[in-house]
Amino acid sequence: MTIKPRSDVASSSAEAADTRERILLEAARLLRHHGYAATTLREIADAAGVKAGSIYYHFESKEEILGEVLDKGITIVADAVRTRIEALPANASWRDRIAAGIEGHLWGMLHYGDFTSANIRVYGQIPTSAKNHHKIVRRAYADYWDRLFESALASGELRQDTGLAMIRLFVIGALNWTVEWYNPQRGSFQDFARQITAIVFDGILTHDKV
Amino acid sequence: MTIKPRSDVASSSAEAADTRERILLEAARLLRHHGYAATTLREIADAAGVKAGSIYYHFESKEEILGEVLDKGITIVADAVRTRIEALPANASWRDRIAAGIEGHLWGMLHYGDFTSANIRVYGQIPTSAKNHHKIVRRAYADYWDRLFESALASGELRQDTGLAMIRLFVIGALNWTVEWYNPQRGSFQDFARQITAIVFDGILTHDKV
DNA sequence: GTCTATAACCCGATAGAC
DNA sequence: GTCTATCGGGTTATAGAC
Helix, strand or coil, rough: CCCHHHHHHHHHHHHHHHHHHHHHHHHHHHHHHHHHCCHHHCCCCCCHCCCHHHHHHHHEEEHHHHHHHHHHHHHHHHHHHHHHHCCCCCCHHHHHHHHHHHHHHHHHHHHHHHHHHHHHHHHHHCCCHHHHHHHHHHHHHHHHHHHHHHHHHCCCEECCCCCHHHHHHHHHHHHHHHHHCCHHHCCCCCHHHHHHHHHHHHHCCCCCCC | CCCCCCHHHHHHHHHHHHHHHHHHHHHHHHHHHCCCCCCCCHHHHHHHHHHHHHHHHHHCCCHHHHHHHHHHHHHHHHHHHHHHCCHHHHHHCCHHHHHHHHHHHHHHHCCCCCHHHHHHHHHHHHHHHHHHHHHHHHHHHHHHHHHHHHHHCCCEEEEEEEECHHHHHHHHHHHHHHHHCCHHHCHHHHHHHHHHHHHHHHHEECCCEE
Protein backbone atom coordinates (compact mmCIF):
# COMPACT_ATOMS: atom_id res chain seq x y z
CA MET A 1 0.00 0.00 0.00
CA THR A 2 1.13 3.56 -0.63
CA ILE A 3 1.13 6.35 1.88
CA LYS A 4 0.47 9.88 0.76
CA PRO A 5 3.51 12.12 1.34
CA ARG A 6 2.97 13.97 4.58
CA SER A 7 3.80 17.35 3.04
CA ASP A 8 0.84 17.00 0.70
CA VAL A 9 -1.60 16.26 3.46
CA ALA A 10 -0.28 18.97 5.70
CA SER A 11 -0.20 21.53 2.94
CA SER A 12 -3.69 20.79 1.69
CA SER A 13 -5.29 20.77 5.12
CA ALA A 14 -3.31 23.83 6.16
CA GLU A 15 -4.64 25.70 3.16
CA ALA A 16 -8.16 24.56 3.91
CA ALA A 17 -7.80 25.71 7.50
CA ASP A 18 -6.45 28.99 6.23
CA THR A 19 -9.43 29.52 3.92
CA ARG A 20 -11.77 28.68 6.77
CA GLU A 21 -10.04 31.21 9.01
CA ARG A 22 -10.23 33.87 6.30
CA ILE A 23 -13.95 33.27 5.90
CA LEU A 24 -14.47 33.71 9.64
CA LEU A 25 -12.40 36.87 9.72
CA GLU A 26 -14.27 38.52 6.88
CA ALA A 27 -17.59 37.28 8.21
CA ALA A 28 -16.86 38.96 11.55
CA ARG A 29 -16.01 42.23 9.82
CA LEU A 30 -19.15 42.16 7.68
CA LEU A 31 -21.42 41.06 10.53
CA ARG A 32 -20.10 43.93 12.61
CA HIS A 33 -20.80 46.56 9.99
CA HIS A 34 -23.94 45.26 8.27
CA GLY A 35 -25.66 42.96 10.76
CA TYR A 36 -26.68 39.35 10.29
CA ALA A 37 -29.43 39.55 7.69
CA ALA A 38 -27.64 42.10 5.51
CA THR A 39 -24.42 40.10 5.43
CA THR A 40 -24.63 37.79 2.43
CA LEU A 41 -22.59 34.68 1.77
CA ARG A 42 -21.63 36.17 -1.58
CA GLU A 43 -20.07 39.17 0.18
CA ILE A 44 -18.21 36.97 2.65
CA ALA A 45 -16.95 34.76 -0.17
CA ASP A 46 -15.84 37.77 -2.20
CA ALA A 47 -13.91 39.23 0.72
CA ALA A 48 -12.32 35.87 1.51
CA GLY A 49 -11.28 35.38 -2.12
CA VAL A 50 -13.48 32.37 -2.90
CA LYS A 51 -16.81 31.77 -4.62
CA ALA A 52 -20.05 31.59 -2.68
CA GLY A 53 -20.55 27.88 -3.28
CA SER A 54 -17.13 27.07 -1.78
CA ILE A 55 -18.20 28.27 1.64
CA TYR A 56 -20.33 25.15 2.02
CA TYR A 57 -17.24 22.98 1.99
CA HIS A 58 -16.11 24.67 5.24
CA PHE A 59 -19.44 25.43 6.89
CA GLU A 60 -22.84 23.81 6.87
CA SER A 61 -24.83 27.03 6.83
CA LYS A 62 -24.77 30.77 7.34
CA GLU A 63 -25.89 30.21 10.90
CA GLU A 64 -22.87 28.03 11.63
CA ILE A 65 -20.56 30.86 10.56
CA LEU A 66 -22.49 33.20 12.80
CA GLY A 67 -22.17 30.79 15.72
CA GLU A 68 -18.40 30.54 15.40
CA VAL A 69 -17.96 34.30 15.13
CA LEU A 70 -20.11 34.85 18.22
CA ASP A 71 -18.31 32.22 20.29
CA LYS A 72 -14.92 33.55 19.28
CA GLY A 73 -15.92 37.03 20.39
CA ILE A 74 -16.46 35.79 23.93
CA THR A 75 -13.62 33.25 24.21
CA ILE A 76 -11.00 35.75 23.04
CA VAL A 77 -12.03 38.12 25.82
CA ALA A 78 -12.47 35.40 28.43
CA ASP A 79 -9.02 33.96 27.72
CA ALA A 80 -7.37 37.37 27.99
CA VAL A 81 -9.08 37.99 31.34
CA ARG A 82 -8.20 34.60 32.82
CA THR A 83 -4.58 34.78 31.66
CA ARG A 84 -4.01 38.14 33.34
CA ILE A 85 -5.70 37.21 36.60
CA GLU A 86 -3.89 33.88 36.88
CA ALA A 87 -0.57 35.66 36.34
CA LEU A 88 -1.06 37.64 39.56
CA PRO A 89 0.65 36.58 42.81
CA ALA A 90 -1.47 34.31 44.99
CA ASN A 91 -1.91 37.01 47.62
CA ALA A 92 -3.12 39.68 45.19
CA SER A 93 -6.03 41.77 46.46
CA TRP A 94 -9.44 41.46 44.84
CA ARG A 95 -9.06 45.04 43.73
CA ASP A 96 -5.93 44.05 41.82
CA ARG A 97 -7.63 40.99 40.36
CA ILE A 98 -10.57 43.04 39.13
CA ALA A 99 -8.18 45.61 37.68
CA ALA A 100 -6.36 42.84 35.81
CA GLY A 101 -9.69 41.49 34.61
CA ILE A 102 -10.78 44.89 33.33
CA GLU A 103 -7.50 45.31 31.50
CA GLY A 104 -7.86 41.87 29.92
CA HIS A 105 -11.47 42.45 28.95
CA LEU A 106 -10.64 45.78 27.32
CA TRP A 107 -7.63 44.32 25.57
CA GLY A 108 -9.67 41.51 24.05
CA MET A 109 -12.55 43.79 23.10
CA LEU A 110 -10.37 46.37 21.38
CA HIS A 111 -7.77 44.12 19.73
CA TYR A 112 -10.35 41.79 18.18
CA GLY A 113 -12.94 44.47 17.47
CA ASP A 114 -14.57 42.73 14.53
CA PHE A 115 -15.41 39.66 16.58
CA THR A 116 -16.33 41.47 19.79
CA SER A 117 -18.31 44.28 18.19
CA ALA A 118 -20.09 41.81 15.92
CA ASN A 119 -20.96 39.85 19.04
CA ILE A 120 -22.57 42.66 21.00
CA ARG A 121 -24.19 44.18 17.92
CA VAL A 122 -25.94 41.18 16.43
CA TYR A 123 -26.64 39.09 19.52
CA GLY A 124 -30.03 40.70 20.04
CA GLN A 125 -31.07 40.18 16.42
CA ILE A 126 -30.34 36.57 15.50
CA PRO A 127 -32.47 33.43 15.16
CA THR A 128 -33.33 31.90 18.52
CA SER A 129 -31.53 28.68 17.60
CA ALA A 130 -28.23 30.53 17.26
CA LYS A 131 -28.96 32.50 20.41
CA ASN A 132 -29.69 29.45 22.53
CA HIS A 133 -26.42 27.81 21.58
CA HIS A 134 -24.32 30.91 22.16
CA LYS A 135 -26.01 31.67 25.48
CA ILE A 136 -24.01 28.92 27.17
CA VAL A 137 -20.66 30.55 26.34
CA ARG A 138 -21.95 33.88 27.57
CA ARG A 139 -23.30 32.44 30.81
CA ALA A 140 -19.95 30.85 31.68
CA TYR A 141 -18.12 34.14 31.25
CA ALA A 142 -20.71 36.03 33.29
CA ASP A 143 -20.34 33.44 36.07
CA TYR A 144 -16.58 33.99 36.12
CA TRP A 145 -17.09 37.70 36.81
CA ASP A 146 -19.80 37.02 39.36
CA ARG A 147 -17.39 34.86 41.37
CA LEU A 148 -14.76 37.60 41.18
CA PHE A 149 -17.17 40.26 42.41
CA GLU A 150 -18.57 37.94 45.07
CA SER A 151 -15.10 37.45 46.55
CA ALA A 152 -14.43 41.17 46.44
CA LEU A 153 -17.72 41.76 48.24
CA ALA A 154 -16.86 39.20 50.93
CA SER A 155 -13.47 40.85 51.50
CA GLY A 156 -15.12 44.26 51.94
CA GLU A 157 -13.51 45.81 48.88
CA LEU A 158 -16.76 46.12 46.91
CA ARG A 159 -19.60 48.52 47.70
CA GLN A 160 -22.44 46.75 49.46
CA ASP A 161 -25.43 48.98 48.74
CA THR A 162 -25.87 47.66 45.20
CA GLY A 163 -26.85 44.24 43.90
CA LEU A 164 -24.02 42.00 42.71
CA ALA A 165 -25.62 41.14 39.36
CA MET A 166 -26.24 44.83 38.81
CA ILE A 167 -22.56 45.68 39.29
CA ARG A 168 -21.54 42.92 36.88
CA LEU A 169 -24.08 43.89 34.23
CA PHE A 170 -23.24 47.58 34.48
CA VAL A 171 -19.47 47.15 34.42
CA ILE A 172 -19.30 44.51 31.68
CA GLY A 173 -21.83 46.44 29.62
CA ALA A 174 -19.84 49.65 29.96
CA LEU A 175 -16.58 47.89 29.07
CA ASN A 176 -18.18 46.16 26.09
CA TRP A 177 -19.43 49.41 24.67
CA THR A 178 -15.93 50.94 24.59
CA VAL A 179 -15.35 49.01 21.35
CA GLU A 180 -17.93 51.30 19.75
CA TRP A 181 -16.11 54.54 20.56
CA TYR A 182 -12.49 53.74 21.48
CA ASN A 183 -10.06 55.70 19.34
CA PRO A 184 -6.46 54.36 19.39
CA GLN A 185 -5.19 57.68 18.05
CA ARG A 186 -6.11 59.47 21.26
CA GLY A 187 -3.50 57.77 23.41
CA SER A 188 -1.99 54.41 24.25
CA PHE A 189 -4.12 51.42 25.16
CA GLN A 190 -2.44 51.21 28.56
CA ASP A 191 -3.44 54.79 29.37
CA PHE A 192 -6.95 54.09 28.18
CA ALA A 193 -7.31 51.00 30.34
CA ARG A 194 -5.90 52.85 33.36
CA GLN A 195 -8.40 55.68 32.96
CA ILE A 196 -11.38 53.38 32.46
CA THR A 197 -10.36 51.36 35.51
CA ALA A 198 -10.10 54.55 37.57
CA ILE A 199 -13.64 55.59 36.60
CA VAL A 200 -15.06 52.13 37.28
CA PHE A 201 -13.33 51.94 40.67
CA ASP A 202 -13.82 55.49 41.94
CA GLY A 203 -16.48 57.12 39.75
CA ILE A 204 -16.50 60.40 37.85
CA LEU A 205 -16.74 62.84 40.77
CA THR A 206 -13.98 64.26 42.93
CA HIS A 207 -13.76 62.75 46.40
CA ASP A 208 -12.09 63.88 49.59
CA LYS A 209 -10.19 60.86 50.85
CA VAL A 210 -8.73 60.28 54.32
CA MET B 1 -68.98 76.84 -1.79
CA THR B 2 -69.31 74.11 0.74
CA ILE B 3 -66.98 73.52 3.62
CA LYS B 4 -66.30 70.02 4.75
CA PRO B 5 -67.55 69.45 8.29
CA ARG B 6 -64.64 69.88 10.62
CA SER B 7 -65.28 66.59 12.37
CA ASP B 8 -64.71 64.72 9.13
CA VAL B 9 -61.40 66.38 8.39
CA ALA B 10 -60.17 65.96 11.92
CA SER B 11 -61.30 62.38 12.04
CA SER B 12 -59.74 61.36 8.74
CA SER B 13 -56.42 63.07 9.34
CA ALA B 14 -56.39 61.89 12.92
CA GLU B 15 -56.81 58.34 11.72
CA ALA B 16 -54.03 58.78 9.17
CA ALA B 17 -51.77 60.17 11.86
CA ASP B 18 -52.76 57.25 14.04
CA THR B 19 -51.87 54.72 11.36
CA ARG B 20 -48.57 56.49 10.82
CA GLU B 21 -47.82 56.37 14.53
CA ARG B 22 -48.72 52.68 14.69
CA ILE B 23 -46.36 51.94 11.81
CA LEU B 24 -43.52 53.75 13.61
CA LEU B 25 -44.22 51.93 16.87
CA GLU B 26 -44.20 48.49 15.29
CA ALA B 27 -41.21 49.38 13.15
CA ALA B 28 -39.25 50.31 16.28
CA ARG B 29 -40.15 47.02 17.93
CA LEU B 30 -39.17 44.97 14.88
CA LEU B 31 -36.00 46.94 14.21
CA ARG B 32 -34.97 46.37 17.80
CA HIS B 33 -35.41 42.63 17.65
CA HIS B 34 -34.48 41.77 14.07
CA GLY B 35 -32.22 44.56 12.84
CA TYR B 36 -32.65 46.76 9.79
CA ALA B 37 -32.22 44.33 6.90
CA ALA B 38 -34.27 41.55 8.48
CA THR B 39 -37.19 43.84 9.25
CA THR B 40 -39.50 43.69 6.24
CA LEU B 41 -42.20 46.15 5.30
CA ARG B 42 -44.65 43.25 5.18
CA GLU B 43 -43.94 42.48 8.83
CA ILE B 44 -44.30 46.10 9.83
CA ALA B 45 -47.55 46.39 7.86
CA ASP B 46 -48.90 43.17 9.36
CA ALA B 47 -48.14 44.32 12.90
CA ALA B 48 -49.66 47.74 12.23
CA GLY B 49 -52.80 46.19 10.79
CA VAL B 50 -52.41 47.40 7.19
CA LYS B 51 -51.13 45.95 3.92
CA ALA B 52 -47.56 46.45 2.78
CA GLY B 53 -48.47 48.75 -0.10
CA SER B 54 -50.30 51.15 2.23
CA ILE B 55 -47.08 52.04 4.01
CA TYR B 56 -46.03 54.09 0.99
CA TYR B 57 -48.89 56.49 1.56
CA HIS B 58 -47.30 57.48 4.90
CA PHE B 59 -43.60 57.06 4.14
CA GLU B 60 -41.48 57.40 1.04
CA SER B 61 -39.25 54.43 1.76
CA LYS B 62 -38.07 51.93 4.32
CA GLU B 63 -35.15 54.22 5.05
CA GLU B 64 -37.46 57.07 5.95
CA ILE B 65 -39.14 54.89 8.57
CA LEU B 66 -35.72 53.98 9.92
CA GLY B 67 -34.73 57.63 10.11
CA GLU B 68 -37.81 58.59 12.11
CA VAL B 69 -37.37 55.71 14.54
CA LEU B 70 -33.71 56.60 15.09
CA ASP B 71 -34.41 60.30 15.62
CA LYS B 72 -37.23 59.55 18.02
CA GLY B 73 -34.94 57.33 20.09
CA ILE B 74 -32.65 60.29 20.75
CA THR B 75 -35.20 63.08 21.11
CA ILE B 76 -37.27 61.15 23.66
CA VAL B 77 -34.19 60.78 25.85
CA ALA B 78 -32.92 64.31 25.23
CA ASP B 79 -36.30 65.82 26.14
CA ALA B 80 -36.48 63.82 29.37
CA VAL B 81 -32.99 64.95 30.34
CA ARG B 82 -33.58 68.63 29.58
CA THR B 83 -36.95 68.70 31.35
CA ARG B 84 -35.49 67.33 34.58
CA ILE B 85 -32.45 69.58 34.59
CA GLU B 86 -34.44 72.71 33.84
CA ALA B 87 -36.80 71.87 36.70
CA LEU B 88 -33.95 72.20 39.20
CA PRO B 89 -33.47 75.40 41.24
CA ALA B 90 -31.11 77.92 39.64
CA ASN B 91 -28.47 77.35 42.33
CA ALA B 92 -28.40 73.56 41.96
CA SER B 93 -24.93 72.03 42.05
CA TRP B 94 -23.47 70.43 38.95
CA ARG B 95 -23.55 67.15 40.79
CA ASP B 96 -27.31 67.52 41.19
CA ARG B 97 -27.73 68.52 37.56
CA ILE B 98 -25.79 65.49 36.35
CA ALA B 99 -27.81 63.26 38.68
CA ALA B 100 -31.02 64.68 37.19
CA GLY B 101 -29.62 64.12 33.72
CA ILE B 102 -28.75 60.52 34.46
CA GLU B 103 -32.23 59.92 35.86
CA GLY B 104 -33.79 61.46 32.76
CA HIS B 105 -31.58 59.54 30.38
CA LEU B 106 -32.37 56.24 32.11
CA TRP B 107 -36.07 57.05 32.21
CA GLY B 108 -36.19 57.75 28.49
CA MET B 109 -34.07 54.72 27.62
CA LEU B 110 -36.12 52.28 29.67
CA HIS B 111 -39.63 53.64 29.10
CA TYR B 112 -39.27 53.80 25.32
CA GLY B 113 -37.11 50.71 24.99
CA ASP B 114 -38.17 49.82 21.46
CA PHE B 115 -37.04 53.18 20.10
CA THR B 116 -33.91 53.52 22.22
CA SER B 117 -32.72 49.93 21.88
CA ALA B 118 -33.43 49.96 18.15
CA ASN B 119 -31.34 53.12 17.99
CA ILE B 120 -28.22 51.77 19.66
CA ARG B 121 -28.56 48.33 18.06
CA VAL B 122 -28.94 49.26 14.41
CA TYR B 123 -27.01 52.54 14.23
CA GLY B 124 -23.77 50.78 13.36
CA GLN B 125 -25.38 48.72 10.61
CA ILE B 126 -27.38 51.07 8.43
CA PRO B 127 -26.79 52.71 5.01
CA THR B 128 -24.46 55.69 5.25
CA SER B 129 -27.16 58.02 3.94
CA ALA B 130 -29.36 57.24 6.94
CA LYS B 131 -26.37 57.47 9.26
CA ASN B 132 -25.26 60.86 8.01
CA HIS B 133 -28.70 62.36 8.56
CA HIS B 134 -29.13 60.91 12.03
CA LYS B 135 -25.61 61.90 13.10
CA ILE B 136 -26.74 65.51 13.51
CA VAL B 137 -29.34 64.62 16.14
CA ARG B 138 -26.80 62.52 18.00
CA ARG B 139 -24.15 65.23 17.89
CA ALA B 140 -26.48 67.81 19.43
CA TYR B 141 -27.29 65.52 22.35
CA ALA B 142 -23.62 64.69 22.91
CA ASP B 143 -22.83 68.41 22.95
CA TYR B 144 -25.43 68.96 25.63
CA TRP B 145 -23.72 66.48 27.92
CA ASP B 146 -20.29 67.86 27.09
CA ARG B 147 -21.37 71.30 28.27
CA LEU B 148 -22.76 69.77 31.47
CA PHE B 149 -19.54 67.92 32.21
CA GLU B 150 -17.44 70.93 31.25
CA SER B 151 -19.21 73.06 33.83
CA ALA B 152 -18.84 70.36 36.47
CA LEU B 153 -15.14 70.18 35.68
CA ALA B 154 -14.74 73.95 36.00
CA SER B 155 -16.48 73.90 39.37
CA GLY B 156 -14.14 71.19 40.63
CA GLU B 157 -16.84 68.57 41.07
CA LEU B 158 -15.57 66.32 38.24
CA ARG B 159 -12.38 64.27 38.36
CA GLN B 160 -9.62 65.97 36.38
CA ASP B 161 -7.27 63.10 35.51
CA THR B 162 -9.49 61.83 32.70
CA GLY B 163 -10.44 63.37 29.37
CA LEU B 164 -13.82 65.05 29.16
CA ALA B 165 -14.93 63.27 25.99
CA MET B 166 -13.90 60.00 27.59
CA ILE B 167 -16.13 60.57 30.60
CA ARG B 168 -19.07 61.46 28.37
CA LEU B 169 -18.58 58.48 26.06
CA PHE B 170 -18.12 56.07 28.94
CA VAL B 171 -21.08 57.30 30.97
CA ILE B 172 -23.57 57.67 28.12
CA GLY B 173 -22.49 54.31 26.69
CA ALA B 174 -22.94 52.61 30.04
CA LEU B 175 -26.36 54.22 30.55
CA ASN B 176 -27.45 53.31 27.03
CA TRP B 177 -26.59 49.68 27.54
CA THR B 178 -28.86 49.37 30.58
CA VAL B 179 -31.79 49.01 28.16
CA GLU B 180 -30.30 45.65 27.16
CA TRP B 181 -30.35 44.16 30.66
CA TYR B 182 -32.65 46.24 32.86
CA ASN B 183 -35.28 44.07 34.50
CA PRO B 184 -38.25 46.02 35.94
CA GLN B 185 -39.21 43.01 38.07
CA ARG B 186 -36.08 43.38 40.19
CA GLY B 187 -37.10 46.62 41.84
CA SER B 188 -38.54 50.05 41.15
CA PHE B 189 -37.14 52.32 38.48
CA GLN B 190 -36.34 54.94 41.09
CA ASP B 191 -34.19 52.48 43.04
CA PHE B 192 -32.50 51.41 39.85
CA ALA B 193 -31.67 54.97 38.82
CA ARG B 194 -30.39 55.73 42.32
CA GLN B 195 -28.05 52.74 42.29
CA ILE B 196 -26.73 53.44 38.81
CA THR B 197 -26.09 57.06 39.72
CA ALA B 198 -24.21 55.97 42.84
CA ILE B 199 -21.93 53.70 40.79
CA VAL B 200 -21.31 56.38 38.15
CA PHE B 201 -20.55 59.00 40.79
CA ASP B 202 -18.50 56.97 43.27
CA GLY B 203 -17.46 53.75 41.52
CA ILE B 204 -17.83 50.12 42.55
CA LEU B 205 -15.21 49.99 45.33
CA THR B 206 -15.57 50.91 48.99
CA HIS B 207 -13.96 54.22 49.95
CA ASP B 208 -12.98 55.68 53.28
CA LYS B 209 -14.38 59.20 53.26
CA VAL B 210 -13.40 62.12 55.50
C1' DG C 1 -56.25 55.92 2.36
C1' DT C 2 -56.05 51.31 1.52
C1' DC C 3 -56.10 47.65 -1.42
C1' DT C 4 -54.22 43.83 -5.05
C1' DA C 5 -50.91 42.53 -8.35
C1' DT C 6 -46.56 42.56 -10.09
C1' DA C 7 -41.93 44.27 -11.76
C1' DA C 8 -36.99 43.83 -10.95
C1' DC C 9 -33.89 42.04 -8.03
C1' DC C 10 -31.21 39.35 -4.44
C1' DC C 11 -31.06 35.60 -1.07
C1' DG C 12 -29.33 30.76 0.99
C1' DA C 13 -28.53 26.44 -0.42
C1' DT C 14 -27.62 22.48 -3.63
C1' DA C 15 -25.92 19.60 -7.74
C1' DG C 16 -22.43 18.17 -10.26
C1' DA C 17 -18.16 19.24 -13.26
C1' DC C 18 -13.25 19.55 -12.62
C1' DG D 1 -11.36 21.99 -2.41
C1' DT D 2 -13.20 25.11 -5.56
C1' DC D 3 -15.84 26.09 -9.33
C1' DT D 4 -20.43 27.27 -12.30
C1' DA D 5 -25.25 27.11 -12.72
C1' DT D 6 -29.57 27.09 -10.85
C1' DC D 7 -33.80 26.24 -7.80
C1' DG D 8 -37.33 28.09 -4.87
C1' DG D 9 -38.32 31.77 -2.32
C1' DG D 10 -38.42 36.54 -0.33
C1' DT D 11 -37.29 41.66 -0.96
C1' DT D 12 -38.51 46.88 -1.90
C1' DA D 13 -41.08 49.60 -4.51
C1' DT D 14 -44.61 50.84 -8.01
C1' DA D 15 -49.20 50.93 -10.80
C1' DG D 16 -53.70 51.34 -10.77
C1' DA D 17 -58.46 49.79 -8.93
C1' DC D 18 -61.69 51.13 -5.41
